[in-house]
Every structure is written in structure tokens, then in C-alpha cells.
Amino acid sequence: xxxxxxxxxxxxxxxxxxxxxxxxxxxxxxxxxxxxxxxxxxxxxxxxxxxxxxxxxxxxxxxxxxxxxxxxxxxxxxxxxxxxxxxxxxxxxxxxxxxxxxxxxxxxxxxxxxxxxxxxxxxxxxxxxxxxxxxxxxxxxxxxxxxxxxxxxxxxxxxxxxxxxxxxxxxxxxxxxxxxxxxxxxxxxxxxxxxxxxxxxxxxxxxxxxxxxxxxxxxxxxxxxxxxxxxxxxxxxxxxxxxxxxxxxxxxxxxxxxxxxxxxxxxxxxxxxxxxxxxxxxxxxxxxxxxxxxxxxxxxxxxxxxxxxxxxxxxxxxxxxxxxxxxxxxxxxxxxxxxxxxxxxxxxxxxxxxxxxxxxxxxxxxxxxxxxxxxxxxxxxxxxxxxxxxxxxxxxxxxxxxxxxxxxxxxxxxxxxxxxxxxxxxxxxxxxxxxxxxxxxxxxxxxxxxxxxxxxxxxxxxxxxxxxxxxxxxxxxxxxxxxxxxxx
Amino acid sequence: xxxxxxxxxxxxxxxxxxxxxxxxxxxxxxxxxxxxxxxxxxxxxxxxxxxxxxxxxxxxxxxxxxxxxxxxxxxxxxxxxxxxxxxxxxxxxxxxxxxxxxxxxxxxxxxxxxxxxxxxxxxxxxxxxxxxxxxxxxxxxxxxxxxxxxxxxxxxxxxxxxxxxxxxxxxxxxxxxxxxxxxxxxxxxxxxxxxxxxxxxxxxxxxxxxxxxxxxxxxxxxxxxxxxxxxxxxxxxxxxxxxxxxxxxxxxxxxxxxxxxxxxxxxxxxxxxxxxxxxxxxxxxxxxxxxxxxxxxxxxxxx
Numbered sequence: 001x002x003x004x005x006x007x008x009x010x011x012x013x014x015x016x017x018x019x020x021x022x023x024x025x026x027x028x029x030x031x032x033x034x035x036x037x038x039x040x041x042x043x044x045x046x047x048x049x050x051x052x053x054x055x056x057x058x059x060x061x062x063x064x065x066x067x068x069x070x071x072x073x074x075x076x077x078x079x080x081x082x083x084x085x086x087x088x089x090x091x092x093x094x095x096x097x098x099x100x101x102x103x104x105x106x107x108x109x110x111x112x113x114x115x116x117x118x119x120x121x122x123x124x125x126x127x128x129x130x131x132x133x134x135x136x137x138x139x140x141x142x143x144x145x146x147x148x149x150x151x152x153x154x155x156x157x158x159x160x161x162x163x164x165x166x167x168x169x170x171x172x173x174x175x176x177x178x179x180x181x182x183x184x185x186x187x188x189x190x191x192x193x194x195x196x197x198x199x200x201x202x203x204x205x206x207x208x209x210x211x212x213x214x215x216x217x218x219x220x221x222x223x224x225x226x227x228x229x230x231x232x233x234x235x236x237x238x239x240x241x242x243x244x245x246x247x248x249x250x251x252x253x254x255x256x257x258x259x260x261x262x263x264x265x266x267x268x269x270x271x272x273x274x275x276x277x278x279x280x281x282x283x284x285x286x287x288x289x290x291x292x293x294x295x296x297x298x299x300x301x302x303x304x305x306x307x308x309x310x311x312x313x314x315x316x317x318x319x320x321x322x323x324x325x326x327x328x329x330x331x332x333x334x335x336x337x338x339x340x341x342x343x344x345x346x347x348x349x350x351x352x353x354x355x356x357x358x359x360x361x362x363x364x365x366x367x368x369x370x371x372x373x374x375x376x377x378x379x380x381x382x383x384x385x386x387x388x389x390x391x392x393x394x395x396x397x398x399x400x401x402x403x404x405x406x407x408x409x410x411x412x413x414x415x416x417x418x419x420x421x422x423x424x425x426x427x428x429x430x431x432x433x434x435x436x437x438x439x440x441x442x443x444x445x446x447x448x449x450x451x452x453x454x455x456x457x458x459x460x461x462x463x464x465x466x467x468x469x470x471x472x473x474x475x476x477x478x479x480x481x482x483x484x485x486x487x488x
Numbered sequence: 489x490x491x492x493x494x495x496x497x498x499x500x501x502x503x504x505x506x507x508x509x510x511x512x513x514x515x516x517x518x519x520x521x522x523x524x525x526x527x528x529x530x531x532x533x534x535x536x537x538x539x540x541x542x543x544x545x546x547x548x549x550x551x552x553x554x555x556x557x558x559x560x561x562x563x564x565x566x567x568x569x570x571x572x573x574x575x576x577x578x579x580x581x582x583x584x585x586x587x588x589x590x591x592x593x594x595x596x597x598x599x600x601x602x603x604x605x606x607x608x609x610x611x612x613x614x615x616x617x618x619x620x621x622x623x624x625x626x627x628x629x630x631x632x633x634x635x636x637x638x639x640x641x642x643x644x645x646x647x648x649x650x651x652x653x654x655x656x657x658x659x660x661x662x663x664x665x666x667x668x669x670x671x672x673x674x675x676x677x678x679x680x681x682x683x684x685x686x687x688x689x690x691x692x693x694x695x696x697x698x699x700x701x702x703x704x705x706x707x708x709x710x711x712x713x714x715x716x717x718x719x720x721x722x723x724x725x726x727x728x729x730x731x732x733x734x735x736x737x738x739x740x741x742x743x744x745x746x747x748x749x750x751x752x753x754x755x756x757x758x759x760x761x762x763x764x765x766x767x768x769x770x771x772x773x774x775x776x777x778x779x780x781x782x783x784x785x786x787x788x789x790x791x
Binding site for chain 2: 006063086091093094095098165167168385455457459461462463477478479
């Protein structure tokens with residue numbers, strides 16, 4: 001009897017205990033004590049960098065290759081010898097614009113924001129250099145997004161896990177995003193401290209903070225120059241601020257400062273073009289006729305790096321937008337992408353010193369900054385050749401001729417080879433380079449207009465419709481023909 | 489609320505269930521179902537009929553705070569969504585422009601694509617039902633089951649892809665001379681449209697390109713209705729007199745066939761009763777095997 005009682009009471013106690021455990025420590029019970037629940041910046045950073053840069057430089061998923069199936073074709077660096085209706089004719093799939101958006105926000109920005117939160121002064125592991133590099137990368141990705149789509153969630157974005165979360169972020173107009181980014185980059189430069197706390201997992205500059213400062217300020221110059229026709233006074237002030245103090249605001253001074261993602265021979269950290277064209281064995285691309293013609297006319301030796309000679313030992317470009325029946329006839333004769341660009345460890349280029357010099361050439365030409373435009377121009381051209389271990393041919397600049405806005409942007413177009421998105425953005429802004437008349441056999445969608453932007457993702461229509469509608473009011477009609485804010 | 493009635497010495501029965509169910513803290517369909525059956529017998533001949541019918545109507549009432557749409561599944565930018573105020577499982581993606589009478593609008597011989605996404609269909613059927621007939625005569629039993637699903641859409645990439653890439657016979661139509669798409673074109677103005685049948689000839693490969701499910705989701709959305717002869721069985725009850733001598737109470741031998749025929753469907757090429765992901769992600773197909781037909785023998789013994 002006593003035994004029964006004991007069993008009964010222990011049972012009762014057990015029951016009470018279990019009730020307590022379930023109701024009061026529920027949250028704690030769900031925390032896995034054996035596995036990490038947060039990830040350190042040294043792991044988040046390379047992941048976010050690689051995801052963002054691969055998306056921008058490649059990508060490797062068919063129907064959503066932002067650069068290879070979009071920008072590189074639209075800016076006529078490359079042309080298709082098959083499946084020209086997968087981008088080369090200006091037709092793209094919803095996954096192209098849905099997943100570009102998704103990846104840049106979810107894989108890139110969300111993680112950069114996490115690093116900023118963790119390494120900020122109120123974060124768990126304060127580190128102003130981590131905060132700085134993440135802020136630079138966040139700014140770069142935001143600038144990609146706004147240049148691709150127009151108005152985007154910026155101020156309200158990346159707050160899905162905040163204490164008062166925002167699930168349906170509002171859109172900011174492009175000029176507001178630009179103003180925000182120009183300010184963010186200034187803050188990043190202030191945070192970044194040479195000799196300050198170390199940064200690991202940096203697959204761009206290997207922890208060299210001075211180079212990060214240079215990238216922050218150079219990127220700021222790029223954005224200031226982009227908006228200079230729309231916000232002249234603001235842009236001039238920013239450029240002046242940076243160029244007046246090289247100690248406080250260091251900028252790229254040689255190709256050694258270039259912002260590059262160091263690819264390796266080991267997948268998935270290999271060059272995206274290697275992934276697609278060598279690992280994936282895709283032979284769908286040739287060098288565009290536009291590029292071959294232009295570089296041949298200039299006697300530009302960079303062509304030998306950008307393209308391989310065909311079997312007849314010449315460079316033959318393929319016209320853009322040819323229907324498959326015609327395009328496929330070029331498969332055996334068209335020049336393909338140069339070997340350098342399909343190597344596993346060829347770096348993905350984010351921003352370079354030659355580009356910066358050509359930005360400054362334009363700014364000087366427009367009177368936004370002091371200095372002789374042709375000096376910057378020459379430095380930019382020389383550095384672009386040097387980037388590929390080439391010397392500028394002796395009479396090259398003479399062949400190019402008198403400097404003009406068109407010449408500057410045309411040289412920038414050549415220098416940006418590979419960085420399709422940036423070259424396409426500059427084309428959309430300036431209308432340069434001027435392309436030769438189209439091949440009469442070419443067939444284009446989008447009323448034949450070179451895409452001016454990407455449509456907003458279908459998921460924004462289903463998940464964030466009210467805010468998107470406000471965003472569309474700022475951007476203009478949601479199609480691929482609406483000109484963006486910085487169009488001159 | 490349930491009702492179970494039996495009339496005329498159980499010759500006629502009716503079993504009705506009606507319920508309004510509010511499912512909370514999860515995302516699930518609401519069910520309302522009905523069933524009825526009847527049989528008749530005369531001179532050793534017996535005919536049993538069992539009918540069943542079910543119909544679902546539901547609406548997403550509320551999602552987690554701050555959310556109005558839940559994405560159930562995504563393929564190629566087409567999503568199946570549960571959006572507040574709409575039925576569960578709406579297919580949302582890129583479609584074509586339609587005239588007020590529903591026909592596709594063409595321009596220069598090609599379908600006009602809507603630049604913004606919209607609801608293109610819903611995965612849920614209008615109703616489902618079945619009928620089982622069993623005929624018995626002396627020792628023979630013949631039964632046949634027919635299954636019906638009416639309505640409910642499916643996004644079938646397989647059909648769209650095979651059409652787009654010119655693999656189905658219908659894409660050979662007009663291969664040399666071109667083709668006229670079925671629909672209308674606007675011969676009026678944008679403000680005052682006047683629609684007449686499209687009469688512009690275009691190259692066939694250009695037009696069939698509009699079946700590409702990766703770009704034009706609507707072209708790959710099909711009505712997944714079907715009427716199927718699900719099962720037929722024919723059996724023979726071996727006479728007991730014969731069995732008793734070997735110590736068996738009863739024995740029946742029968743031949744049973746399943747999935748014998750699709751009596752009706754609206755999908756041109758596939759068995760519409762396929763599903764790639766199942767559960768909450770239903771409504772998507774891409775190259776699934778059709779439901780297999782099987783024929784077998786049954787021998788049942790009772791001791």
C-alpha cells in the first residue's frame with residue numbers, strides 16, 4: 001500500500017515537473033545545444049560575397065544567367081550561336097528577374113546586414129572593419145539592384161528578422177537609394193581603419209583594409225558620376241571631397257587595387273564562366289561582331305585576350321539576335337571567348353582602376369572635377385591594357401582620336417569587358433557605345449529596344465503588391481522599356 | 489452534421505455529411521462531402537450501385553501577422569499561393585492578354601504577353617465523385633468503378649516544353665508554310681478596341697515558342713479534369729458443394745484490372761492525374777509517368 005502511494009506521488013511529481021518543463025522552458029528546449037545557432041562573420045562574409053559576385057559575373061543556372069544571358073549579350077560583347085531566344089533577342093524568363101532579385105537580397109544583402117548588425121557597436125562582436133567591409137559590399141549589391149530594377153526596397157529592406165519585423169518593405173526611388181548609398185560609402189570609409197581589428201574570410205582583399213577604403217571611395221565616385229547629370233551639385237561636392245584628400249579618402253591608384261573575387265580551381269569557388277563553358281561544356285556563345293569590328297578597327301590588341309582566333313586564324317564575330325537557324329551556322333566559324341576568361345582561377349571583376357580613371361575622365365570632361373580629361377583618359381586606357389599584361393599600341397590613342405564623351409564611354413565599354421552589367425548600365429545612361437545597324441536577319445523582342453531594366457519579380461506582385469505599386473509609380477511602367485532615373 | 493438514412497429494407501441508403509471547418513494555425517483545405525448508394529435485386533440477379541460525390545469550397549481567411557500571401561510552391565517563376573480572401577492554391581504567373589470574350593489577343597501574328605503576373609488558375613477541383621456498379625448473377629460478380637475529378641488546374645511543364653521544342657506532332661502543322669494562331673487581333677484603337685479573328689501568318693517555330701512554360705506560364709496551365717475507369721473485376725464464387733470436400737468454406741477467383749481507361753480528359757498529352765510534389769505543393773507536373781495499368785488475378789479462400 002505504501003509502495004503504491006510512493007509510486008503514485010512520484011508519478012504526480014513527475015507530471016507536475018513535466019508540465020513545468022513544457023510551459024516555461026519551451027523556447028530553451030528548442031535550442032540545439034550541440035550545433036551553432038549563429039554563424040560568425042568570417043563564414044557569412046565569403047558566402048555572401050561569392051553568391052553575389054557569382055550571380056553578377058555569371059551565373060551558372062540556365063535561364064537566369066544575369067551576365068551571360070543578359071548584360072553580356074545586350075551590350076554586344078557576346079552573341080549567341082544557339083538559343084538566341086534565351087536573352088540575345090531581349091527575351092528573358094521570369095526566373096531570370098525573380099531569382100536575380102532573390103539571390104542578391106537573400107544570399108547577399110541579408111548576410112551583409114547580419115555582419116553589420118553583429119559587428120556594429122551594439123552587436124555581439126563589435127569590429128568596425130567588418131562593419132565597414134560589409135557596408136561596402138552591401139552598397140555595391142544595392143547599387144546593382146537599383147541599376148537593374150529602378151526603385152527598390154532600401155530603407156525598409158533587410159528588416160525581416162528585426163524585433164519589429166518588416167515583411168512588406170516600402171520602395172525607395174532611385175535618387176533616394178543613390179543618396180543613401182553615397183552616404184553609406186562615406187560611413188564605410190570612416191569605419192574602415194588601417195591597423196584596426198582584423199577581418200578574416202575576406203576573399204576579395206585578404207584583409208587589406210586600405211584597399212577596402214580605396215574600393216569604398218572609388219565606388220562612391222562611380223555612383224556620384226552616374227547621377228551627376230541629375231544631381232550635379234551633390235555629385236560635384238562628393239567628388240571634390242574625395243579627390244581633395246588622398247589620405248582621408250584613398251582611391252584606386254593601380255591595377256593592384258582592383259576589386260576582384262579571387263576564384264580558385266576548386267568548385268564551387270571557380271570562375272563562373274569556367275563553370276558554364278568548361279565544366280558545363282556549353283558552346284552557345286561567340287564573340288559579338290560589334291566587339292570584333294570595333295576592336296579590329298582600332299587595332300586593339302585586347303581582342304586577343306577577349307577572343308580566340310577561329311580555325312581560319314582570324315577573329316570572326318557573330319551578329320546579335322540571329323534566329324537559331326542562322327545563328328547555328330556560325331558555330332564552327334565564330335570566335336569564342338578568350339581562354340583567359342574561361343580559366344577556373346580567372347578572377348571575377350567588381351571594379352577596376354582603369355574604370356575609375358575613365359570615370360574621372362568623364363567627370364573632368366563634364367567639368368565636374370578639375371584636371372585634364374585626356375590625362376585621365378590615357379591613364380585609363382593604358383591601365384586597361386596593362387590589366388591584361390599588354391602595352392598600349394604605339395599609335396592607339398591617335399587612332400582613337402580626339403577625346404569626347406562618346407570616346408570616353410566607348411573606351412570604358414572596352415575596358416569593362418566581362419563586367420556586362422556595368423557596361424550595360426553605362427550604355428543605358430549615356431547611349432554609348434553607338435552600335436552599328438543591326439544585322440537585317442536578326443529578330444528581337446521588346447519592340448527591338450535594348451532592355452532598359454529588368455521587370456519586377458512576380459513574387460513581389462504576390463507577396464508585396466501594395467508597396468510594389470508605389471514603387472512602380474516611381475520607376476514607371478514595369479516592363480523592359482522604361483528608362484531609369486540616371487538616363488541622360 | 490451527419491445524416492444516415494436507409495429505406496425499403498435497406499435497398500436504398502443515403503449518407504450525408506456537411507461540415508464547415510475552420511482550420512487554424514495551419515494551412516489546410518476545408519472539406520464538405522456527400523455520398524449515396526442504392527441496389528436492386530431480382531431473380532438471382534443483383535445490381536449494387538454506390539455513388540459518391542464531394543465538393544470543396546474554401547477561402548484563406550488569415551495568415552500569420554503581417555502576411556497576406558503564403559507561397560506554397562514555385563516553379564519557373566510560377567507560384568501556387570494561399571492569399572487572404574482567395575481560395576487556397578491559386579496559380580500566379582505570366583499570362584497572355586485576352587479579349588473580353590476570353591480569346592487570346594494577337595499582335596503581328598503573335599500572342600500579346602501581359603507584362604505583369606496574374607492569377608491563371610487554381611489547383612482545386614470543382615468536385616470529385618465516383619460510381620461503383622456491381623452486378624451479381626448466380627456465382628458470377630462483375631464490378632466496375634469510375635472515378636471523376638472535375639476542374640482543378642495543373643502547370644505541366646512537360647507538355648509546354650515538348651510543344652515549344654517541336655516534339656509533338658501538332659507542332660509540325662504549317663512547318664513549311666507558316667501558321668495562324670487561334671485568337672483575335674485588335675483592328676480598332678487602344679481606346680476602342682475592335683477584335684476580329686487573327687489572320688496573320690507567322691513562322692511556326694515562332695508561334696510554338698509561345699508554349700515555353702519557363703516564360704509563358706499560362707501556356708502550360710491545363711484543366712486537370714478526368715473521368716477514369718478505375719477498376720473492373722470479374723469474379724466467380726466456386727460452389728460450396730465442391731469446396732466442402734476439401735475443407736474450405738468459400739473461395740472466389742477473380743480477374744481485376746486497375747486504371748483501365750481514361751474516359752475523359754482535357755490535357756492533350758498526359759494523364760492529368762499526376763503530381764510532382766504532392767501535399768501542399770500539388771498542381772505541378774513535368775514528365776511524370778502516367779498511373780500504371782495493372783491486371784491481376786485474385787484467389788480468396790475462407791477456412
